[in-house]
Amino acid sequence: MPAHCNDSSVGVSQQTALVIDSGAELNKLLTDVLAQDNWKVEHAASNEDALELAKTDGFDLIITGRKTRGPADVELLRKIRGARPHVRLIILTDQWTPGDVITAMREGAFSYFAAPFNPTILAETVRAAMNDPCWDDGIEVLSANSAWVRLMARCDIETANRIVQFMQGVRDPNIPEEDRHDVVTAFREILMNAIEHGGHFDPSQHVEISFVKARRAVICRVKDPGQGFSQDELRHAAITSTPEDLFQHMVVREEQGLRPGGFGMLMARKLVDELIYNEQGNDVVLVKYLGKAAKSAA
Amino acid sequence: MALELAKRESGDVTIVDLRGRCTLGEETELLGRDLKKLIDSGCRKILLNLTELLQIDSTGVSTIVATYVSLRRIKGEVKLLHPTGRVQTVLEITHMLQVIPNFEDEAKAIASFSSRTYTAKS
Numbered sequence: 001m002p003a004h005c006n007d008s009s010v011g012v013s014q015q016t017a018l019v020i021d022s023g024a025e026l027n028k029l030l031t032d033v034l035a036q037d038n039w040k041v042e043h044a045a046s047n048e049d050a051l052e053l054a055k056t057d058g059f060d061l062i063i064t065g066r067k068t069r070g071p072a073d074v075e076l077l078r079k080i081r082g083a084r085p086h087v088r089l090i091i092l093t094d095q096w097t098p099g100d101v102i103t104a105m106r107e108g109a110f111s112y113f114a115a116p117f118n119p120t121i122l123a124e125t126v127r128a129a130m131n132d133p134c135w136d137d138g139i140e141v142l143s144a145n146s147a148w149v150r151l152m153a154r155c156d157i158e159t160a161n162r163i164v165q166f167m168q169g170v171r172d173p174n175i176p177e178e179d180r181h182d183v184v185t186a187f188r189e190i191l192m193n194a195i196e197h198g199g200h201f202d203p204s205q206h207v208e209i210s211f212v213k214a215r216r217a218v219i220c221r222v223k224d225p226g227q228g229f230s231q232d233e234l235r236h237a238a239i240t241s242t243p244e245d246l247f248q249h250m251v252v253r254e255e256q257g258l259r260p261g262g263f264g265m266l267m268a269r270k271l272v273d274e275l276i277y278n279e280q281g282n283d284v285v286l287v288k289y290l291g292k293a294a295k296s297a298a
Numbered sequence: 299m300a301l302e303l304a305k306r307e308s309g310d311v312t313i314v315d316l317r318g319r320c321t322l323g324e325e326t327e328l329l330g331r332d333l334k335k336l337i338d339s340g341c342r343k344i345l346l347n348l349t350e351l352l353q354i355d356s357t358g359v360s361t362i363v364a365t366y367v368s369l370r371r372i373k374g375e376v377k378l379l380h381p382t383g384r385v386q387t388v389l390e391i392t393h394m395l396q397v398i399p400n401f402e403d404e405a406k407a408i409a410s411f412s413s414r415t416y417t418a419k420s
Contacts, residue, residue, distance in 0.1 A: 120318050120352060124300040157323050181384060189356055192322055238392065246393045247363050260330065260360035263392050267356050270391035 016040040020050050020065035022092055030063055033123045037130055047076045054080050061129050066092045070100030077107050086136055088129045101169040106141040111162055112169040132158050149211045155199025164188050176291045183288045186271040187220045189264035190284055198224025198282055220286045228280030238266040301325035303332055308408050311343045317350040320358035333365045342374035343411045348381040359392045366398055379407050
């Protein structure tokens with residue numbers, strides 16, 4: 001994986017975005033977000049028009065229209081990135097498959113939104129794309145099939161948020177909605193722990209991530225580049241607090257000069273069925289049994 | 299910024315409306331800073347309105363707990379208003395709702411604060 005880039009040229013000239021038609025309401029939302037930071041915004045009616053425009057105009061960011069299917073947007077991404085490898089492209093679509101999302105990540109999409117869209121999170125992602133000049137070495141898909149995805153991710157919050165948004169986009173119909181939310185939330189907590197405590201938010205460091213979809217379970221693995229920890233050293237974490245004083249660990253954190261925190265492992269433990277650490281504490285597996293399988297396991 | 303904060307007052311209760319996401323990064327730093335400023339300026343009764351909060355993570359939870367712990371030390375109070383959906387789930391599994399009083403109705407939440415008028419020196 002290439003090192004974190006340092007593009008000092010960004011921000012010198014006005015940047016431009018291309019918004020492909022998603023209907024009046026979404027078009028306005030996107031245009032407003034972009035215009036707030038003085039970006040020049042152009043519009044295209046379709047992917048074909050967008051491709052024509054992209055041949056002559058060097059867009060910094062492209063946001064696809066919701067009406068096209070996920071694979072068509074990935075095809076657009078391939079063609080545009082062939083000519084302009086660093087262009088940021090956010091895919092919006094009403095029609096997708098879980099495989100489309102993985103392909104988009106592999107091909108270097110900035111983010112992927114499958115309908116229904118949350119306007120707040122969409123606006124936030126557009127802002128992240130606008131503000132993050134060095135993004136496209138953040139996620140590398142090492143291998144992927146329909147059951148098992150392996151990737152490397154840079155140790156920064158923006159990259160972690162991108163991975164979580166890709167996960168949100170997968171929405172495998174075989175995974176119950178509530179289970180999906182639990183897995184995403186638990187995974188996000190463990191990933192943030194990994195990039196903070198294992199990677200120290202150092203963008204030259206990476207975490208290794210796997211997602212496995214089995215017939216009756218979803219499994220995630222996060223391996224961080226740190227030295228790990230001992231379970232005996234967790235007085236600053238909420239899992240060690242007692243029922244008599246549920247926030248006891250906050251006092252310990254204050255004494256140790258740590259920022260407010262310590263609830264991540266507790267949250268993950270409650271949301272998935274198994275949370276298994278290796279001996280060093282720098283490699284963790286989350287297992288969520290799906291639907292009825294979880295009930296029978298209990 | 300994915301978190302918007304707006305402050306209102308009802309008597310000696312300060313109501314903070316949270317909108318968006320309260321997650322690790324600028325958002326939780328903003329919330330922590332604003333709540334600390336309120337306490338430093340003498341506020342002792344704070345109601346956090348979570349009605350329009352879409353997402354909270356462990357750092358967001360910790361920021362609220364830190365405020366709860368700080369206020370408890372100086373005999374102040376923080377309460378929560380109307381958490382919903384995934385926010386409610388997160389608050390439940392982290393025991394926040396066991397410890398920090400929470401309400402569905404704003405008027406009842408405001409009325410529940412102690413009638414004692416606190417000052418920064420009390």
